[in-house]
Amino acid sequence: MRILNQDALASHGNVAGRKAMVAILEAGLQAADPYNNTRRLIRREGDRLIVGCRDFQPAGDPQSGDEVFDLNQVGRIYVFGAGKGVQRIARAIEDVLGDRLAGGHVVAKHGDDVICERIGVTYGAHPVPDEGCVEGSRRILELCRGRDGSPKLSPDDLVFTVGTNGFSALLTLPAPGVSLEEVRQITYLMQIERGAPTGDLNPIRNHLDQMKGGRFAQHIQPARAIHIFGADPMTYERLMHQNLWLHHLPDCSTFADAKAMLLKWDAYDLAPAAVREHIEAADPTAETVKAAEFQQWRSRIFGIMPYNQSMIPTAQKRAAELGFKALWLALDLRAEAREAAKTIASVAKSIEALGQPVEPPVALFSTGEILVTVGRERGMGGRNQEYCVSAGLDIAGSRNIAMASADSDGTDGPGIQFSDERLGEITCLTGGIVDGETAREAKERGVDLAAALKHHNTSPALYALDSGIVATQNISIGDLTVTLVLGRKEGAWALR
Numbered sequence: 001m002r003i004l005n006q007d008a009l010a011s012h013g014n015v016a017g018r019k020a021m022v023a024i025l026e027a028g029l030q031a032a033d034p035y036n037n038t039r040r041l042i043r044r045e046g047d048r049l050i051v052g053c054r055d056f057q058p059a060g061d062p063q064s065g066d067e068v069f070d071l072n073q074v075g076r077i078y079v080f081g082a083g084k085g086v087q088r089i090a091r092a093i094e095d096v097l098g099d100r101l102a103g104g105h106v107v108a109k110h111g112d113d114v115i116c117e118r119i120g121v122t123y124g125a126h127p128v129p130d131e132g133c134v135e136g137s138r139r140i141l142e143l144c145r146g147r148d149g150s151p152k153l154s155p156d157d158l159v160f161t162v163g164t165n166g167f168s169a170l171l172t173l174p175a176p177g178v179s180l181e182e183v184r185q186i187t188y189l190m191q192i193e194r195g196a197p198t199g200d201l202n203p204i205r206n207h208l209d210q211m212k213g214g215r216f217a218q219h220i221q222p223a224r225a226i227h228i229f230g231a232d233p234m235t236y237e238r239l240m241h242q243n244l245w246l247h248h249l250p251d252c253s254t255f256a257d258a259k260a261m262l263l264k265w266d267a268y269d270l271a272p273a274a275v276r277e278h279i280e281a282a283d284p285t286a287e288t289v290k291a292a293e294f295q296q297w298r299s300r301i302f303g304i305m306p307y308n309q310s311m312i313p314t315a316q317k318r319a320a321e322l323g324f325k326a327l328w329l330a331l332d333l334r335a336e337a338r339e340a341a342k343t344i345a346s347v348a349k350s351i352e353a354l355g356q357p358v359e360p361p362v363a364l365f366s367t368g369e370i371l372v373t374v375g376r377e378r379g380m381g382g383r384n385q386e387y388c389v390s391a392g393l394d395i396a397g398s399r400n401i402a403m404a405s406a407d408s409d410g411t412d413g414p415g416i417q418f419s420d421e422r423l424g425e426i427t428c429l430t431g432g433i434v435d436g437e438t439a440r441e442a443k444e445r446g447v448d449l450a451a452a453l454k455h456h457n458t459s460p461a462l463y464a465l466d467s468g469i470v471a472t473q474n475i476s477i478g479d480l481t482v483t484l485v486l487g488r489k490e491g492a493w494a495l496r
Contacts, residue, residue: 002029002410002474003430008466014317014435017115017402019349020322021365021433024363025406028315028480029471032408034085034164034230034432037304038092042160047071049097051226055355056446057304060236062267067226067300071100074158079104081162082171082221082247084126084409085475089228089304095251105143106162107136107170111411111427113475125417128187129172134180137173137211144219153223158294160187161216161248163232165409167204168245172419173210175286184215185206185494194265195373197338198496202244203261206288207279213251214289216228217297225299230475232310233303250294251299255282269403289462305477311408312365315480319363324484326363333481337383338390338453340370341403344483345394348401351485355421360400360485367478372413372456379457380421382413384479385468389449389458390466398436406469415459423463430471431479432462441465 003009003026010018016185022092032103043050052066077097079090086106094101105120110132111366112122122136145153153159163171174183180328186204206213217225243249258279262268268276307313316326329347350356370383384405391403406412407430423429439485442449442465452461462468 002026002471003469004472005470009281009433009469012466013437013441014399014402016203017400017435017486018323018433021402021404021482022483024319024482025295025404025469027318029406029408031314032203032474032475034087034304035092035339037088037090039229041097041302042096043363044095044096045382047412049074051300053302055306056233056304058233058236058239058301058303061301063300064235069158071278073156073220075154075156076102077158077160078102079105079162080143080191080216082107082136082167083162083164083476084109084166084411085473086162086164087112087115088475089123089164089230090119090481091162094118103139105136105139105187105399106350107133108412109170109473117214120341122446124170124172124418126166126169126185127384127414127472128417129169129180133172134174137171140305141173141211143220153220155222155224157223158226158445159220159223160226160228161220162228163246163248163450167219168198168205168212171216171247175208175210176347178208178274178278182274186267186271189267189270190265192374193376194267196265196369197369197373199244200261201265203257204279206244206251206253207255207258207286208275212247213253213287214247214249214294216248217294217299218289220426221297225297227299229303230305230476231303231339232307233306236362238302239301240294250291251288253288255279255287263380293428305475311477311480312367316363316365322360324363325358327358328366329483330365330366330368333366333370336371337370337372337386341387341390341411342394345391345401345403348403348483349398350477352487352489355488361485362485364483366481370479374456377456378418378495379455380413380416380419380460381456382429382431383457383463384412384481385429386453387481388434388467389452389461392434392442392448395434395436396439398489400486400489402433402435403482404431404433405479406483407476407479408470410473421457421460423459426463426470427464429459429468430472431469432467433469434467438467
């Protein structure tokens with residue numbers, strides 16, 4: 001079970017809608033687990049280690065088919081990685097290799113249970129890195145390189161590198177001359193205060209780090225590598241020439257791109273001096289790894305969470321089983337969370353009132369990178385929670401609509417990292433579920449939803465209303481956003 005408070009979520013308000021929503025979300029979140037797919041990718045038959053699965057190969061990859069290793073001819077085998085839910089992949093590799101695994105190290109997010117036995121685990125913070133991120137990254141580097149930079153690994157060694165969403169925060173080892181605090185400042189400024197998407201932040205932090213931007217793969221040379229990432233395998237061309245976040249693959253950005261992103265978000269003058277100086281220096285020897293260099297190394301690439309076998313198709317299947325028409329509404333929703341909620345709520349109200357563009361019962365699915373621009377506020381929340389609070393206000397009074405959004409990794413936003421408030425023993429909510437009764441319930445309990453939105457303090461509000469989702473942590477493959485319209489509204493609808 002991924003959702004831990006299912007009974008509380010479905011005990012009030014539009015109970016029928018909430019029960020259906022919990023079932024649909026649970027199915028989707030269950031599918032966001034890479035363990036079984038890792039076991040499909042990596043198999044052992046006696047002294048033969050087989051790595052390969054066509055479902056996980058990038059389209060257009062010049063290398064194809066299974067890699068077969070004679071374990072009598074392979075040296076040491078290690079696993080290195082970072083990201084949310086990274087242990088689920090690492091543990092699967094442990095279970096395949098058993099005592100043939102020499103060890104390794106991964107950096108996971110605070111709140112994970114330790115499940116690895118042969119692979120070391122260090123915990124770090126996300127989205128703003130902390131000392132744990134640095135310590136874990138340093139341990140990986142120390143297993144790969146001596147103090148003088150010389151390789152500790154040999155051409156006979158085999159290394160599995162693993163990356164999942166959260167890679168860019170959890171794998172942090174600042175470049176010489178740049179401190180962790182300065183990396184923290186620029187990350188907070190860009191991603192929390194400004195609301196910059198990850199794609200705009202990564203050119204900056206890729207050039208402030210000793211591990212990011214393909215350097216991870218560089219450090220394990222001359223070992224043979226199997227690079228695994230917890231996302232759709234995409235295309236080989238995209239991975240080689242458009243990648244910004246898979247740090248065991250080449251990086252497409254430059255120092256000039258890093259400066260351009262600081263200027264784009266009016267962050268250049270506010271950036272720490274050391275950050276500006278490092279980026280302005282643009283030392284060519286400190287540039288990130290590009291495709292031409294990466295392609296000289298012995299490696300294979302696999303994306304083990306193909307879309308058609310993943311979270312949303314599984315959730316859609318469950319919705320259909322419950323009697324809903326399961327429809328895509330938005331594949332790549334990009335907007336402020338509260339505005340995105342209003343837009344989708346308006347579609348739901350049209351369906352409820354007019355049966356347009358589709359007759360209910362219907363389940364609408366969307367995903368993407370909705371944003372929250374926090375500014376100087378220090379509330380506790382996340383994009384999925386902000387979406388839900390905004391939706392709850394917009395669908396107030398409806399008897400047929402329920403809306404929900406949850407992050408697949410089990411943690412929506414930084415949780416208690418920047419807030420003095422607490423949610424009992426819970427450090428972070430996953431998202432929320434709201435319906436037409438949520439606004440009324442909030443008023444009765446003295447919960448000010450408008451103020452929660454204004455101050456970006458949505459976690460305490462949803463928690464107080466038993467509408468915040470509590471879930472186990474796992475891999476991040478995006479957000480699961482669902483809108484249910486159970487039926488038509490009787491009489492005329494006054495559009496608001």
